[in-house]
Amino acid sequence: MPHIVVIGAGITGVTTAYALLERGYDVTVFDRQRYAAMETSFANGGQLSASNAEVWNHWSTLLRGIRWMMRRDAPLLMNPTPSWHKYAWLAEFVSNIGNYRRNTIETTRLAIAAREHLFAIAARENIDFDHVRRGILHVYWDKPGFRHALEVNAMLVEGGLDRRPLTAQEVRSIEPTLHGDFHGGFYTPSDSTGDIHKFAFGLARACERRGARFIFDAEVDGIARKGRFRIAYRAGGGEGAREERAEEADGIVVCAGIASRRFAAMLGDRVNVYPVKGYSITVHLDDKRSRDAAPWVSLLDDRAKIVTSRLGSGRFRVAGTAEFNGANRDIRHDRIRPLVDWTRALFPDIDTSRVVPWAGLRPMMPDMMPRVGRGRMPGVFYNTGHGHLGWTLSAATAQMVAAAVSGELPAPASLAA
Numbered sequence: 001m002p003h004i005v006v007i008g009a010g011i012t013g014v015t016t017a018y019a020l021l022e023r024g025y026d027v028t029v030f031d032r033q034r035y036a037a038m039e040t041s042f043a044n045g046g047q048l049s050a051s052n053a054e055v056w057n058h059w060s061t062l063l064r065g066i067r068w069m070m071r072r073d074a075p076l077l078m079n080p081t082p083s084w085h086k087y088a089w090l091a092e093f094v095s096n097i098g099n100y101r102r103n104t105i106e107t108t109r110l111a112i113a114a115r116e117h118l119f120a121i122a123a124r125e126n127i128d129f130d131h132v133r134r135g136i137l138h139v140y141w142d143k144p145g146f147r148h149a150l151e152v153n154a155m156l157v158e159g160g161l162d163r164r165p166l167t168a169q170e171v172r173s174i175e176p177t178l179h180g181d182f183h184g185g186f187y188t189p190s191d192s193t194g195d196i197h198k199f200a201f202g203l204a205r206a207c208e209r210r211g212a213r214f215i216f217d218a219e220v221d222g223i224a225r226k227g228r229f230r231i232a233y234r235a236g237g238g239e240g241a242r243e244e245r246a247e248e249a250d251g252i253v254v255c256a257g258i259a260s261r262r263f264a265a266m267l268g269d270r271v272n273v274y275p276v277k278g279y280s281i282t283v284h285l286d287d288k289r290s291r292d293a294a295p296w297v298s299l300l301d302d303r304a305k306i307v308t309s310r311l312g313s314g315r316f317r318v319a320g321t322a323e324f325n326g327a328n329r330d331i332r333h334d335r336i337r338p339l340v341d342w343t344r345a346l347f348p349d350i351d352t353s354r355v356v357p358w359a360g361l362r363p364m365m366p367d368m369m370p371r372v373g374r375g376r377m378p379g380v381f382y383n384t385g386h387g388h389l390g391w392t393l394s395a396a397t398a399q400m401v402a403a404a405v406s407g408e409l410p411a412p413a414s415l416a417a
Contacts, residue, residue: 002026004025004251008031008257008384009033010255014200015394016383016398018398027207027213028212028213029204033216043280043360045307046195046309046391048115048118048193049298050112050159050188051188053110057096073334073337075304075306076321077335079324089274092272107393108158112159113396115190125203127199129194132309135188138186141182162190164186164189168181219235229251232244232245255382269375271371276364278360281343281358282355283317283350286354291314293350331358336357370387371383381401
């Protein structure tokens with residue numbers, strides 16, 4: 001059977017590996033970390049949110065970015081230091097403003113399809129990931145924000161989503177723990193939340209049970225092709241010398257997050273992902289008062305660009321912000337502080353004395369659409385560039401790329417089907 005190498009063991013990598021295993025492939029997954037899902041798939045906002053499918057290619061995004069450039073705590077922060085990659089990416093972002101409506105509708109449809117695949121995988125493999133199916137509530141503080149949300153809602157509904165406008169009173173009735181003088185909101189009952197790391201780590205284990213091989217602590221240095229692909233890598237942890245090794249394969253799927261751009265260049269392709277940093281805090285709900293005060297319904301505050309998820313009875317995840325600052329993984333206090341302050345303002349009875357901060361780099365394409373499918377070279381495929389919706393879209397794009405692999409390198413199970 002064909003041997004396929006998947007580069008990257010985050011959420012897109014493990015869902016891709018699983019989809020390939022289901023089609024009968026021999027699968028090997030490489031990752032530079034010691035375990036699966038240790039980078040951008042470690043502590044994101046947790047939302048499986050078709051309701052957050054609006055792409056960012058809109059003039060209002062640019063205007064906010066310019067207005068907020070000098071605010072260190074701004075929801076969208078741009079480091080103005082010149083960088084060819086950053087400014088070329090931004091130019092391409094602007095060129096896709098004309099595709100805003102089409103891409104928002106297409107992303108909505110993809111997100112709706114993805115959730116059915118993900119739920120089926122979790123049930124089949126018995127993966128516990130603190131899944132909460134109580135919908136997502138978007139809140140708006142003023143009339144202009146709500147008016148724009150009405151326009152966005154029309155696109156989401158056209159994409160097949162059931163998303164309903166709410167009065168301020170209805171917002172409070174859906175999530176009574178929430179404090180704030182809101183103008184209104186929108187509610188999407190079919191959206192849900194969960195712990196991305198628990199799901200991805202559990203799915204990696206399921207892939208191993210189905211025969212996949214994971215090579216961790218592996219730095220892929222080069223990819224060559226003479227008949228088959230030869231993947232050169234250095235393996236081994238710790239401070240000692242890393243052993244030079246190689247793996248042969250019939251096909252490669254790049255699911256490497258922000259590193260996908262580098263691997264694509266090795267393979268003769270241009271995959272223009274840019275690292276957009278997001279932050280989160282995990283608030284540990286150590287006492288009954290905090291547990292009672294934390295919401296179970298997932299929230300999105302459009303003004304602050306903050307999302308929340310309840311991860312079981314004892315954890316509350318608060319995430320947001322977008323920072324254009326290159327491949328910088330530093331956790332900045334001035335970016336974490338707004339998340340803590342927001343939590344204290346909207347949920348004053350939650351004790352925030354034990355908060356775990358985190359930052360991750362979202363791999364974003366300029367058109368905000370994932371790069372899924374074939375590369376220029378036969379046997380090369382991509383499933384990357386999902387931006388802030390990797391958790392939401394991954395189960396569908398994994399099926400798409402696995403179908404592309406089957407079309408070019410059929411496995412025995414694919415032929416039988």
